[in-house]
Amino acid sequence: MRQSKLFTKTRKEAPADEIAKNAELLTRAGFINKQMAGVYALLPLGLRVMKKIENIIREEMNTIGSQEISMTTLQDPEVWKKTDRWSDEAVDVWFKTKLKNDTELGLGCTHEEPITKMLTEHLSSYRDLPFSVYQIQTKFRNEPRAKSGILRGREFLMKDMYSFCSDEDSHNEFYEKSKIAYKNVFQRLGIGHLTYITFASGGMFSKYSHEFQTICPVGEDTIYLDEEKGIAVNKEVFDDEVLSSLGLDKSKMVEHKAIEVGNIFTLGKKYSEPLGLTFKNESSEDLSVFMGCYGIGIGRLMGTVVEALSDDKGIIWPESIAPFKFHLLALGESENVKKEANSLYDLLLSKGVEVFFDDREAMSAGEKFADSDLIGIPYRIVVSERSLKEGGFELKKRTEEKGKIVSQEELLKII
Amino acid sequence: MRQSKLFTKTRKEAPADEIAKNAELLTRAGFINKQMAGVYALLPLGLRVMKKIENIIREEMNTIGSQEISMTTLQDPEVWKKTDRWSDEAVDVWFKTKLKNDTELGLGCTHEEPITKMLTEHLSSYRDLPFSVYQIQTKFRNEPRAKSGILRGREFLMKDMYSFCSDEDSHNEFYEKSKIAYKNVFQRLGIGHLTYITFASGGMFSKYSHEFQTICPVGEDTIYLDEEKGIAVNKEVFDDEVLSSLGLDKSKMVEHKAIEVGNIFTLGKKYSEPLGLTFKNESSEDLSVFMGCYGIGIGRLMGTVVEALSDDKGIIWPESIAPFKFHLLALGESENVKKEANSLYDLLLSKGVEVFFDDREAMSAGEKFADSDLIGIPYRIVVSERSLKEGGFELKKRTEEKGKIVSQEELLKII
Numbered sequence: 001m002r003q004s005k006l007f008t009k010t011r012k013e014a015p016a017d018e019i020a021k022n023a024e025l026l027t028r029a030g031f032i033n034k035q036m037a038g039v040y041a042l043l044p045l046g047l048r049v050m051k052k053i054e055n056i057i058r059e060e061m062n063t064i065g066s067q068e069i070s071m072t073t074l075q076d077p078e079v080w081k082k083t084d085r086w087s088d089e090a091v092d093v094w095f096k097t098k099l100k101n102d103t104e105l106g107l108g109c110t111h112e113e114p115i116t117k118m119l120t121e122h123l124s125s126y127r128d129l130p131f132s133v134y135q136i137q138t139k140f141r142n143e144p145r146a147k148s149g150i151l152r153g154r155e156f157l158m159k160d161m162y163s164f165c166s167d168e169d170s171h172n173e174f175y176e177k178s179k180i181a182y183k184n185v186f187q188r189l190g191i192g193h194l195t196y197i198t199f200a201s202g203g204m205f206s207k208y209s210h211e212f213q214t215i216c217p218v219g220e221d222t223i224y225l226d227e228e229k230g231i232a233v234n235k236e237v238f239d240d241e242v243l244s245s246l247g248l249d250k251s252k253m254v255e256h257k258a259i260e261v262g263n264i265f266t267l268g269k270k271y272s273e274p275l276g277l278t279f280k281n282e283s284s285e286d287l288s289v290f291m292g293c294y295g296i297g298i299g300r301l302m303g304t305v306v307e308a309l310s311d312d313k314g315i316i317w318p319e320s321i322a323p324f325k326f327h328l329l330a331l332g333e334s335e336n337v338k339k340e341a342n343s344l345y346d347l348l349l350s351k352g353v354e355v356f357f358d359d360r361e362a363m364s365a366g367e368k369f370a371d372s373d374l375i376g377i378p379y380r381i382v383v384s385e386r387s388l389k390e391g392g393f394e395l396k397k398r399t400e401e402k403g404k405i406v407s408q409e410e411l412l413k414i415i
Numbered sequence: 416m417r418q419s420k421l422f423t424k425t426r427k428e429a430p431a432d433e434i435a436k437n438a439e440l441l442t443r444a445g446f447i448n449k450q451m452a453g454v455y456a457l458l459p460l461g462l463r464v465m466k467k468i469e470n471i472i473r474e475e476m477n478t479i480g481s482q483e484i485s486m487t488t489l490q491d492p493e494v495w496k497k498t499d500r501w502s503d504e505a506v507d508v509w510f511k512t513k514l515k516n517d518t519e520l521g522l523g524c525t526h527e528e529p530i531t532k533m534l535t536e537h538l539s540s541y542r543d544l545p546f547s548v549y550q551i552q553t554k555f556r557n558e559p560r561a562k563s564g565i566l567r568g569r570e571f572l573m574k575d576m577y578s579f580c581s582d583e584d585s586h587n588e589f590y591e592k593s594k595i596a597y598k599n600v601f602q603r604l605g606i607g608h609l610t611y612i613t614f615a616s617g618g619m620f621s622k623y624s625h626e627f628q629t630i631c632p633v634g635e636d637t638i639y640l641d642e643e644k645g646i647a648v649n650k651e652v653f654d655d656e657v658l659s660s661l662g663l664d665k666s667k668m669v670e671h672k673a674i675e676v677g678n679i680f681t682l683g684k685k686y687s688e689p690l691g692l693t694f695k696n697e698s699s700e701d702l703s704v705f706m707g708c709y710g711i712g713i714g715r716l717m718g719t720v721v722e723a724l725s726d727d728k729g730i731i732w733p734e735s736i737a738p739f740k741f742h743l744l745a746l747g748e749s750e751n752v753k754k755e756a757n758s759l760y761d762l763l764l765s766k767g768v769e770v771f772f773d774d775r776e777a778m779s780a781g782e783k784f785a786d787s788d789l790i791g792i793p794y795r796i797v798v799s800e801r802s803l804k805e806g807g808f809e810l811k812k813r814t815e816e817k818g819k820i821v822s823q824e825e826l827l828k829i830i
Contacts (some may be wrong), residue, residue: 007482007546009537033533035487036520041533042485044548050485067422070457070465072450073488073553074570097512097522099569100559105451107512107522118448118456122424131422133459138488138553144515154514155489 001324002345003358006030008043010371021218022303023149025315029374031323038146038154040299045375048323050157053298054136056188056320057159060181064174066132066161071114073138075106079113082274093141107140112267112293115162116275123164123289126281130170134161136298148218150303151259161294166279168205168268171290175264178294182212182262189301190318194308195261198223198232199246205268205290207245208237213258216308221260224253232258259304260297267291315376316398324356326415327377331365331384341383344393344408353415373398381411416739417760418773421445423458425786436633437718438564440730444789446738453561453569455714460790463738465572468713469551471603471735472574475596479589481547481576486529488553490521494528497689508556510569522555527682527708530577531690538579538704541696545585549576551713563633565718566674576709581694583620583683586705590679593709597627597677604716605733609723610676613638613647614661620683620705622660623652628673629719636675639668647673674719675712682706730791731813739771741830742792746780746799756798759808759823768830788813796826 008030015034018024023040026032031046042050058068074097080086086106088094095107108114115133123129139158146154161178165171179197186195191214198211213223213232222235226248233242233253243250272278272289281287302321309316319325326348330341341359348355356377358368365384372380380403382394387405395411396403406414423445430449433439438455441447446461457465473483489512495501501521503509510522523529530548538544554573561569576593580586594612601610606629613626628638628647637650641663648657648668658665687693687704696702717736724731734740741763745756756774763770771792773783780799787795795818797809802820810826811818821829 005480005482005546007534007537007543007548009539030537033536035489035529036491039487039489041487041529043533044482044484047483047485065420067420067459068462069459070462072454072456072570074450074454074555076451095512095520097510100557105510114450114456118458119422121448122422122445124424128422131420133422140489142515155487 001356003356004360006044008045010374018149019147020149020151020303021310022151022306025306025310025374026150026303029315029376032150036154038143038152040150040153045323046302049302049317049321050298052321053189053301054157054159057185057296057298058136060184060188061134061159061161063184064132064177064181066134068135069115069133070135070137071108071111071118073108073140075108075114077104077106079117079275080106083113083271085113093143095140095142108137109139109141111135111137111160112162112271112291113275116271116277116291119164119289120275120277123277123279126166126279129279129289130163130165130174132161132163132174134159134294148220148303150299151218151307152220153299156297156299159296159298163292163294164277165290165292166281166287167290171266171292175266175292178264178292179210182264182294182296185296186212186214186261188320189305190320191261191305191308196223196225196230196232196258198234198258199237199242200234200263201237202266203268204270206266209263209265211260212262214261214304214308215256216259216304217257218307219257219259221258223256223258225256226252227254228252232256259300259307261301261304262294262296264294265292267293310376313370314374317376317378319378322376322378324354324377326353326355326379326381327358327372327375328355328381329358329368329372329383331368331382333361334385336388337383337385340388344381344383344411347408347412348415351412351415416771418771419775421459423460425789433564434562435564435566435718436725437566437721440721440725440789441565441718444730444791447565451569453558453567455565455568460738461717464717464732464736465713467736468604468716469572469574472600472711472713473551475599475603476549476574476576478599479547479592479596481549483550484530484548485550485552486523486526486533488523488555490523490529492519492521494532494690495521498528498686500528508558510555510557523552524554524556526550526552526575527577527686527706528690531686531692531706534579534704535690535692538692538694541581541694544694544704545578545580545589547576547578547589549574549709563635563718565714566633566722567635568714571712571714574711574713578707578709579692580705580707581696581702582705586681586707590681590707593679593707594625597679597709597711600711601627601629601676603735604720605735606676606720606723611638611640611645611647611673613649613673614652614657615649615678616652617681618683619685621681624678624680626675627677628671629676629723630671631674631719631723632672633722634672634674636673638671638673640671641667642669643667647671674715674722676716676719677709677711679709680707682708725791728785729789732791732793734793737791737793739769739792741768741770741794741796742773742787742790743770743796744773744783744787744798746783746797748776749800751803752798752800755803759796759798759826762823762827763830766827766830
């Protein structure tokens with residue numbers, strides 16, 4: 001894409017009311033636009049990143065056989081009353097609205113209830129189990145405060161998956177598969193080295209749930225990490241009994257602030273029983289389905305990558321989710337530079353390479369470099385009078401201080 | 416995909432409360448699930464169709480240079496008060512909700528205001544113009560009645576595009592381009608032959624707007640069509656003066672019921688003036704931007720295809736948006752049939768062919784044929800003892816009465 005055609009502009013200063021680094025950088029670089037606290041629109045560069053994150057998650061969920069669906073935002077109270085989760089006392093983040101005839105509706109903050117109910121129309125036999133469904137869908141949560149940019153939104157994109165098994169053993173098998181899928185997601189997103197599986201409080205059907213926590217100073221959670229074993233424990237369950245049950249040594253556990261980027265949870269029959277999601281076993285007995293749920297905050301993940309990997313010049317996108325792989329900069333007003341840069345741009349496009357071409361006129365080299373660092377595309381290619389004199393283009397990684405001159409042939413090899 | 420793994424089941428009867436054919440067929444075939452009147456979840460087959468429709472629209476909008484963004488559902492009243500569209504008297508389909516601190520918010524029913532406001536942060540010079548943005552995003556409209564299935568939803572997916580030009584001439588140029596893009600969309604979706612550009616009432620800045628109307632008995636609109644010229648006029652502006660200004664002959668105009676699947680509209684300065692979206696011209700004067708808007712109801716399109724192209728056995732998907740291209744049916748319990756069907760399935764997958772494999776056990780040929788007709792995949796391939804004896808597989812189009820036996824080689828050629 002030609003940068004001269006992109007309607008967004010970078011800006012030097014963050015909006016005065018923005019205190020979170022992720023929102024500050026993403027706003028200055030033109031990825032997002034604040035609509036109100038905790039509610040951000042995605043501009044073209046931001047949408048490109050979000051779609052790449054979505055696709056990585058989609059691939060990993062498909063790999064473990066999960067089936068994609070898309071539930072709705074508008075929620076019928078009757079379904080939620082059956083599990084006692086309609087009242088504001090039970091779920092304190094409901095947004096509620098009304099039909100013209102005054103019927104109260106909710107905006108989906110999670111989807112256990114409607115998915116469980118929907119499945120009562122499709123599930124009948126043990127032969128239908130196990131299976132799982134997931135969606136990549138917008139959630140609404142009426143957070144009292146929303147000052148963390150896209151780390152804690154009132155409206156945000158989430159991947160939520162739900163599994164349905166005949167018994168706990170079958171559930172545990174899928175639960176373990178989901179852990180691997182989750183690890184793959186965070187690895188592919190470039191934050192695998194900072195993200196740890198973390199024991200957290202469970203529920204009626206399981207002693208623990210598991211969170212995926214990314215170490216980051218702005219995280220809202222506190223975890224204790226045994227780095228050698230790669231296992232962490234959330235502060236909420238960090239006591240001697242838990243440590244001994246997990247075979248962990250308190251003296252090796254180091255305290256960190258962390259962002260919860262994912263969680264997986266054994267639900268058991270918590271929702272299937274009140275909503276009547278049953279199946280017939282081999283002896284034609286009706287049994288309640290054993291469920292699990294598995295969340296990843298997609299907007300939060302994007303914010304976490306920005307918080308964890310940026311530097312004082314701007315964002316540093318991992319290649320897997322960068323809006324483009326290459327940022328091609330044409331410097332100066334020389335016709336020769338313009339010609340060479342345009343021809344390289346066309347060549348890269350013809351090779352199917354994702355390239356963002358800074359072809360803007362009347363802009364200094366310093367301004368173009370600053371914008372490029374702020375936007376954070378992994379590789380920068382500079383075409384200038386000097387680079388051409390030296391035999392080609394200057395190629396530099398966003399994470400490196402200095403670039404090197406490469407010829408067109410060398411560049412194509414690297415690509 | 417193996418049908419035995421798909422969690423949805425077809426059903427013989429439609430839900431008792433469903434009176435619209437589109438929702439009836441889509442529910443029976445397992446594409447959608449009703450959450451409440453006008454609010455439908457997408458199940459795996461439905462989501463596949465929806466994503467294909469989205470991608471066709473995305474490609475056509477990208478082709479005319481539009482840039483994709485994604486605005487939010489939650490709406491700040493302040494922005495809408497500036498254009499006098501916050502009150503229920505002005506816009507009678509608002510869903511409204513509240514923050515914890517009692518601040519009232521809206522759920523987006525359209526996005527002229529927030530997009531115009533967002534652009535005030537990015538647009539400054541005539542050199543930035545013209546450009547356009549679009550989104551594929553969920554809209555919420557508090558319809559008093561919602562009995563038409565997915566033809567008129569309270570929550571539905573829409574493509575809305577907005578153009579920004581320095582003057583009316585530049586606007587008209589983009590407006591004409593958008594007409595071609597829209598025609599391409601409907602053509603590619605298989606309803607081009609039923610869809611006509613239709614003159615409808617304009618606004619302050621233009622005598623007419625243009626609708627794209629698909630002829631269909633369940634349509635809510637009435638249009639008068641000159642089939643020879645391929646031009647229609649909406650009943651709302653159908654009078655002698657309009658006909659003469661368009662050079663149309665009343666005696667050739669035939670009345671039809673039709674579904675409005677898209678519309679394009681000249682907005683002029685209606686939103687840019689109150690929201691202060693200006694640019695500096697060559698003489699550094701501040702001028703208001705000249706805008707247009709361009710909508711396509713994506714959920715409605717899916718419903719229109721079902722209404723317009725189904726028969727008494729079920730849905731008939733055009734190849735471009737079918738959930739799969741081929742429906743492979745293994746009939747009977749013979750091990751040889753199972754082996755041959757499985758090996759054909761693997762072969763088709765290895766060729767990158769989209770195939771839905773009915774590998775379900777203990778199900779009669781009649782049941783499998785009925786399901787296949789209901790689901791509406793364009794090509795059916797049957798593997799049975801008989802087909803194998805006759806030298807291969809039976810290939811039949813969904814729209815044809817009889818199939819023919821083809822060998823594996825012949826089949827691969829057709830693919």
